Amino acid sequence: xxxxxxxxxxxxxxxxxxxxxxxxxxxxxxxxxxxxxxxxxxxxxxxxxxxxxxxxxxxxxxxxxxxxxxxxxxxxxxxxxxxxxxxxxxxxxxxxxxxxxxxxxxxxxxxxxxxxxxxxxxxxxxxxxxxxxxxxxxxxxxxxxxxxxxxxxxxxxxxxxxxxxxxxxxxxxxxxxxxxxxxxxxxxxxxxxxxxxxxxxxxxxxxxxxxxxxxxxxxxxxxxxxxxxxxxxxxxxxxxxxxxxxxxxxxxxxxxxxxxxxxxxxxxxxxxxxxxxxxxxxxxxxxxxxxxxxxxxxxxxxxxxxxxxxxxxxxxxxxxxxxxxxxxxxxxxxxxxxxxxxxxxxxxxxxxxxxxxxxxxxxxx
Numbered sequence: 001x002x003x004x005x006x007x008x009x010x011x012x013x014x015x016x017x018x019x020x021x022x023x024x025x026x027x028x029x030x031x032x033x034x035x036x037x038x039x040x041x042x043x044x045x046x047x048x049x050x051x052x053x054x055x056x057x058x059x060x061x062x063x064x065x066x067x068x069x070x071x072x073x074x075x076x077x078x079x080x081x082x083x084x085x086x087x088x089x090x091x092x093x094x095x096x097x098x099x100x101x102x103x104x105x106x107x108x109x110x111x112x113x114x115x116x117x118x119x120x121x122x123x124x125x126x127x128x129x130x131x132x133x134x135x136x137x138x139x140x141x142x143x144x145x146x147x148x149x150x151x152x153x154x155x156x157x158x159x160x161x162x163x164x165x166x167x168x169x170x171x172x173x174x175x176x177x178x179x180x181x182x183x184x185x186x187x188x189x190x191x192x193x194x195x196x197x198x199x200x201x202x203x204x205x206x207x208x209x210x211x212x213x214x215x216x217x218x219x220x221x222x223x224x225x226x227x228x229x230x231x232x233x234x235x236x237x238x239x240x241x242x243x244x245x246x247x248x249x250x251x252x253x254x255x256x257x258x259x260x261x262x263x264x265x266x267x268x269x270x271x272x273x274x275x276x277x278x279x280x281x282x283x284x285x286x287x288x289x290x291x292x293x294x295x296x297x298x299x300x301x302x303x304x305x306x307x308x309x310x311x312x313x314x315x316x317x318x319x320x321x322x323x324x325x326x327x328x329x330x331x332x333x334x335x336x337x338x339x340x341x342x343x344x345x346x347x348x349x350x351x352x353x354x355x356x357x358x359x360x361x362x363x364x365x
Contacts, residue, residue: 008068010065011058052353109269110270111170112135115129117163128154129325130326136304139301140296141293141303142316144156144319145349159270160272173270175192193269193271194270198275206246208243212230238257239254256280269302270303319345
């Protein structure tokens with residue numbers, strides 16, 4: 001299994017070999033020295049977006065970072081495979097049997113066509129999203145990955161009708177949301193979209209039951225229907241016994257499952273999840289991701305999730321990779337195990353990072 005303490009000691013060793021203090025390494029990575037200290041004492045691991053920059057600075061490979069030691073040339077292939085599977089097993093836990101039955105796609109829920117978003121500042125224009133096109137079929141669990149600033153949150157806001165694209169069209173459930181008047185977008189969100197956020201966005205003065213009921217009450221549904229819907233969904237998500245409690249009285253995982261129940265209760269065309277595992281520990285995150293998979297499988301929910309976490313992405317049916325506002329690549333799960341899909345995602349991210357490095361070398365005088 002992956003040894004976090006050994007990795008931390010290796011980072012410390014390589015940093016000292018460079019003659020750098022923790023503060024100097026932190027400054028080069030654009031983070032705090034406390035973060036470096038936590039890595040080196042084995043209390044945490046670097047964020048995914050820092051793996052490649054850290055390896056470049058310390059002049060080590062990604063496999064050497066995960067192994068916590070330098071790997072000789074003759075042992076590279078054997079050791080690399082061993083390290084990768086160890087990392088995957090540590091992050092994903094025990095693999096569950098996947099269904100090999102082919103899914104039947106009946107319709108396209110989300111259709112993004114040649115979408116771009118340009119922001120104008122005082123000095124120049126910024127193209128945050130560049131001519132992106134993709135489709136998401138009904139009942140799918142699709143992830144969008146990319147480093148901070150790549151445009152994935154901007155894209156999510158466009159799909160959520162929070163912002164409008166500069167060009168292109170977005171269809172949700174067959175409706176062109178770009179053409180919806182500004183004063184009608186809130187109604188569209190309430191009727192057709194569900195949201196799960198990193199920080200839960202539950203109303204603290206309301207119980208979990210009341211938080212879920214609020215979305216249904218706004219739709220003017222009968223009280224009996226609301227109660228039945230909440231009981232059914234809460235039983236499925238395992239929060240029936242805490243419905244009477246307030247958000248601050250339950251765990252982060254229970255709060256996040258309440259957010260899922262609230263999103264699912266209105267029977268939306270599309271659920272949008274923005275870094276939903278960001279505030280959760282690894283065990284609770286896996287429970288939430290299992291919940292997402294179950295919602296797609298048993299309730300035919302359609303979920304689009306923005307994440308930078310490889311573990312979270314490995315639960316998806318498909319991953320879209322963004323970089324510098326563009327859709328660079330995609331990967332389909334295709335009934336392979338989560339471990340194998342995880343490994344493919346890591347390799348794709350490494351390839352994209354390598355492309356960035358090549359571009360920088362080309363444009364640097």
